[in-house]
Amino acid sequence: MKNDRVIETxxxxxxGLTQTLALAFQxxxxxxxxxxxxxxxxxxxxxxxxxxxxxxxxxxxxxxSSEMLAAALIYxxxxxxxxRIRDSLRLLALFGAALPRGLRMAKAxxxxxxYPQPHLYLRYLGVAPSAQGQGLGGAIVxxxxxxxxxxxxxxxxxxxxxSNVAIYARxxxxxxxxxxxxGGGPKFWTxxxxxx
Numbered sequence: 036m037k038n039d040r041v042i043e044t045x046x047x048x049x050x051g052l053t054q055t056l057a058l059a060f061q062x063x064x065x066x067x068x069x070x071x072x073x074x075x076x077x078x079x080x081x082x083x084x085x086x087x088x089x090x091x092x093x094x095x096x097x098x099x100s101s102e103m104l105a106a107a108l109i110y111x112x113x114x115x116x117x118x119r120i121r122d123s124l125r126l127l128a129l130f131g132a133a134l135p136r137g138l139r140m141a142k143a144x145x146x147x148x149x150y151p152q153p154h155l156y157l158r159y160l161g162v163a164p165s166a167q168g169q170g171l172g173g174a175i176v177x178x179x180x181x182x183x184x185x186x187x188x189x190x191x192x193x194x195x196x197x198s199n200v201a202i203y204a205r206x207x208x209x210x211x212x213x214x215x216x217x218g219g220g221p222k223f224w225t226x227x228x229x230x231x
Contacts, residue, residue, distance in 0.1 A: 046096075048088035051103035056084040059161025064221045065140060065195035069133050079129045084159070086122050086129075090115075091158060096182075098175050104163045105171035107179060110156040112188055140216045144193055147212050147225045154227060155183040157192040176206050180228050189230040195221045 046052065057080035060066050061073070070076045091097050091108035094115045099106040127134055148156075157179055162172045176190075183190045192208070194200060200210065208226040215222050 046092075046099045046106070048085060048092055048097060049103065050081075052097070052099055052106045053081045053084040053088055055099075055103055055106050055163045056088070056108075056159060056161040057081045058163050060084075060159070063196060065216075065223070068216070068221045069130065069136050069140070082125065082129050086125050087159060090122065095156075095158075098178060100166075100171045100175070102166075104166035105175055106159075106161060107157060107175045108159040109179060109182075110152075110158055112152050112154055112156075112186075114151060136218075136220070139218060140220060143214065143216050143220070144223070144225075147193070147214055147223075148191060152191070154189040154191040154230070155179060155186075157190055160192070173202075173206060176203075180207070183228070184231045187230055190228040191225070192227075193223045193225050195223050197222075197224075200224050200226070 057077070060080060061076055066076060066080070067073075070079065087108055088097055088106075091110060095108070095110040097106065097108055126137070130137055157176070160172060160175060162169075179190055190208075192203065194203065203226050204210075206228070208228045210224050211227050212225045213222065214225070
C-alpha cells in the first residue's frame with residue numbers, strides 16, 4: 036500500500052474515522068478490561084473515539100488514510116490539559132460505572148510518561164480489521180515519526196497488546212517500561228521512538 040494514501044494534515048473527526056477506531060479497539064485488552072461486555076463495547080466505542088478525536092483535533096492532530104480505514108490521534112509535546120465539562124459528561128454517560136477504572140488507567144499511563152512530556156504522544160492508532168496487514172498502520176506511524184523528527188522530537192506510545200510490541204520495535208520504538216494497571220488491570224508497554 037502506498038504511503039501517499041495517508042493524509043498528514045488535520046483530519047476532522049468523522050463517523051468513518053471514529054467507527055474505524057472503534058472496530059480496531061473492539062478486542063483491545065485495555066478496552067476489554069474497562070468494558071467486559073463486547074456488545075456494550077461495540078455500542079460505546081464510537082462515542083468514546085468521537086471525544087478522543089475531538090480532543091486530539093483541538094490540541095494536536097488527527098491523521099488518517101484517505102479511505103478512513105486507519106487513523107491516529109496525536110497530542111503534542113508538553114502538557115495538554117483538556118478538562119472540558121462536556122467531554123467529561125459524555126465519557127461518564129458512555130462508561131458509567133467503568134469510568135473510575137478508565138481514570139485509574141489514564142493516571143497510570145501518565146505516571147509512565149516523562150514530565151514535562153518532550154515527545155509527540157501517539158494516543159491511539161487503529162486500523163479497521165478489513166484493512167489490517169496492508170501497511171496502513173505502519174505508514175501512519177512513519178508519518179508521525181517524520182512529523183516529530185521535523186520538530187527534533189521523539190514519539191511516545193503505550194500498547195496493551197503484546198503482539199504490537201514487535202511491530203513497534205520494527206518501526207524503531209524501544210520499550211522504556213512494562214507495567215500493570217493497579218487493581219488487576221491489563222499490562223502495558225510504554226515505548227519511545229527517540230528524537231533524531
